[in-house]
Amino acid sequence: MFGVFEQHGFEDGWAADGVELVKIANSLIANLNGNGNLSKWTVYVIPSANPDGLLSGYTNNGFGRCTAAWVDMNRSHNTNPLAYYTDDRNRTNNNAPEVVSLENFVSQHKSGAGQNVLLDVHGWENSTLGDPTVSSYFDNALGLNHVSNGGSDGYLIKWGMQNGINSTLVELPLPANPQDVINRNLSGEFISAVNNLLANTGVPASSTSALEGWLDVVDGDRIAGWARDRDNLADSIWVHIYIRNRNTQEIARFAAVLANCYRGDVAPGSHGFNYAVDWRTIPPGEYQIETYAIGQNGNNPPLSGTPKYYTVNASNGCVDYVDSSGVGGWVWKSSAPNLPIEAHVYVYDSNGTQVYGVPVTANQYRSDLASLKYGNGYHGFSTSIPWDYLPQGELKVVAYAVDGSGSNVQIYNMQKGNPYRPDYSYTTMGHYLSKLTDAVNHYKSITGKETSALEFALQYIRRGVYNDSRWVQAAGPVSNEMISYINSNSTYKDLQYYFTNDPIVLTDSFTGAQIDATHMFATLHVLVHDTVPGEASWLPATFGEPIIDDLGGWAGDLETFQQDVIRRSGNSDDYQYNYNIAILLLRQDEGSSFSMPDLYADADALNINTDLNQFNNSLSDAFLNYYGAKAKKRYTSFTEKRFGSNREDILIGAMDYVMPTSLIAQYSPLMKDCHPTSNQANAVIQAFADRCWELKSYE
Known part of the structure; x- marks a missing residue:
């Protein structure tokens, strides 16, 4: 007791x-x-x-x-x-x-x-x-x-x-x-x-022979029958139900139900029991169902019709589609024909890391399943997948039929390219820049970091491609703690898939040209960042911030381009030959280290930085204002703000970075293995000035 x-x-x-x-x-x-x-x-x-x-x-x-x-x-x-x-x-x-x-x-x-x-x-x-x-x-x-x-x-x-x-x-x-x-x-x-x-020995015993009943039904929905005490028909008695594995005799389920349901065939009528058994959660196998009438003396006779047997099958299913809308199909457990089970869908990146998972109850009606006698037909499922929150490129989609028994059945395992393509229009990118600013401000509020939100945002964008030692010297290190915070916060998780580790190509709304936006933001970061003593250790301290800013943008690209032209010319010293190669490459959208997307990026970074300084705008506002209106005159603004109003000003500005007699060229790490002749350097300088003047004239 x-x-x-x-x-x-x-x-x-x-x-x-x-x-x-x-x-x-x-x-x-x-x-x-x-x-x-x-x-x-x-x-x-x-x-x-x-x-x-x-x-x-x-x-x-x-x-x-x-x-x-x-x-x-x-x-x-x-x-x-x-x-x-x-x-x-x-x-x-x-x-x-x-x-x-x-x-x-x-x-x-x-x-x-x-x-x-x-x-x-x-x-x-x-x-x-x-x-x-x-x-x-x-x-x-x-x-x-x-x-x-x-x-x-x-x-x-x-x-x-x-x-x-x-x-x-x-x-x-x-x-x-x-x-x-x-x-x-x-x-x-x-x-x-x-x-x-x-x-009084506790509970007086009733006669075992007075307990009687039948186990009538065992099917996919219920275990049912009746039980009563003939000596006490006014009261209901309990029935104990055991579901045993037929091979091991282990009890898979036990239930106690009161036999108090109306049965017109059993006098005086309310001695039926109807147990809604959930076969979904019982592992596949052969099962033996036993039922006992429970008396008050410990002698509990089995009901007539006991035992009965039932086969529990494994769940199965099919994925019908995986596309931009999500994933859909059906899952079903035939031994629980009218009860819905779940489909679990998982997405893995190219490294095998799970990047998304969702359980979905398969309870949608499908006439094709009903016509096949798959229970009541309510076994279809569909669910959206937030592809825009997931990595670009090849992904693996895996789906399981999950019924709660622990015996999950894989119904799909296929490679699938992410169907989502981020919208890199300037308006959408402006929205994401605003969200990125919110994220870094939230990070700053909980950590007390003094780095500006602008620098943190630019660090986040350049974290993958533009984070080697040269960029660290010009724009400062990237905060891995800040990046980890944003990537692990569910509110901002989509930022890592929008501002990917790969180059982002922005389409110019005026010309339709392709701009290397990642390059532009990295260059902008060099312009925004105030280099502290010792960061740019490769330059004498007397050279100053403007030279570092130039080398982080157009001048660094020009020095790399000088090497590219020398290599393509076979180190020819012929001025015209080098010039022809240089002007051809500068007019192309790809194929060189200083193609049009790079030139766009360098010009836009300098122009946006000017607006940031002049109007004290947020990054998103300066970006939207520039690409919404001011980019129409990008080369006019670029040449006049950096060089001057004449073509000769561009020549003079470019000479400091590639002419063999220039101190800057002698110290720059980009020119360390490049030793152009005067003809080679002049050819590249002239081509650069001509291309800038040409682009300005189109505006």
Whole structure:
């Protein structure tokens, strides 16, 4: 026998009135010590099931009645079905440690062969619920009213009944105060009832032969039949259902159901049972279904028709499409034909790292499945995939049929190129620049970093391609901590897939030209960044910030281009030959180290930086203003702001970086292995000036 007291520290009499139940429990323990009635019994008494609520609580509508975690123990037991309450008085949590520990204790210590009785003691409703025979002892001793033969969902006694234990909830009569508990001898009367129960060997036995019933149906939806006690037709009896693996005899499922459903073929009518079995969660195999009528003496006969057998199959399915809209198909478990299961879809990048996963319930109607007799036909699924949040390039999509049994079946495994192509129009890129600024500002707010939001944003964009030692010297290091924060924050996760580690090509809205936007932003970062002493260690300190800015943009590209022309000319010293090669390459969209996308990027970076300095705009505003209007005159602005209004000014500015007599060319690491002759250098300088003047003239 198990006696459980004070699941509620505060009942509804007065503050912490659950202590009176604890006192009665302790008196019971004292009385039972040396009691001769115990020769046939082991008695476990739990005086205080909710000590936190009793000792530290403060209300009968929250912590006090409930545990410290605001859980009502007697609404949270693992009954079938579970209870579900969210209010402060009755809040449920069937995983609460007090609930789980109590159930585990009773399960581990109950008798395997003899009788089991569970008493759940409360106050103060003057009634009993549960097993009518057990209840009768307390009804007679204390004058209680027997209200019901069962208990509500989540009640300890319902859990006990469903686990084969004769269970009763005792609600003691309401006293006026603690002294009234003593005056009315509630403790003595309760103890007397317990002793009478023990002395009479607990629950009187009913005749085994009076229990009868049939197991009629085992199919994909239910286990059904009827059971009754012929000697007591007015009451319903419990039926225990065991689903065993036919090979191992291990119990896969157990259920206790009350045979109280109407059956016109079974007099007096309400002795049927209908258990909705969930075959989805049972692993594939052959199963044996046994049913037993539960009496009150421990002798529980099997129902006629027991056992029956049922085959549980593995789930299967198919993915019909994977495209820009997402993924769709069907999954089904034939042994649970009308119940939906889930499809789990996972996406992996080229390194095998999972970048996305989603479970989706397959409950959409499909006429093709219905015509194939796939249950009721409600087994289709479809779900979107946020391709724009996922890496570009080749991805792997894998899908499983998941039924809850642990035997997940793979139904799809294919390589798929990401169908999403980011919109690199200047308006959309402006939106993402604004979002990137929000992200770095949020990072700054939680870390206290002093680096400007503008520099952090530009660091993020150049983090992949433009992060070698030369760029670190010109634009400073990249904050890996900031990058990790943005990439791991779900709000900003799409930024890493928009501003990828690969070059981003922006389409110019006026000319349709392709601009290397990553190059442009990296160059802009050089212009924005104030080099600290020692960063650009390859230049004498006297050279100053403007030279570093030039080498981070157009001048660095010009020096690299000088090497390119020398190589293509076969190191020819012929001026015209070198000039022809240089002007041809400068007019091309690709094929050299200083093609048109690079020249666009260098010019745009300088022009946007001028606007940032002049108008103190945000990065997104300066970007949108420039590409929305000012880019029409990019080369006019570029040449006049950097060189001057004449073609000769461009020649003079370019000479400092490639002429063999120039100190800058001698110190620049880009010219370290390049030693042009005067003819070679002049050819490249002239071609660069001519191309800039040519582009300016088109505007």
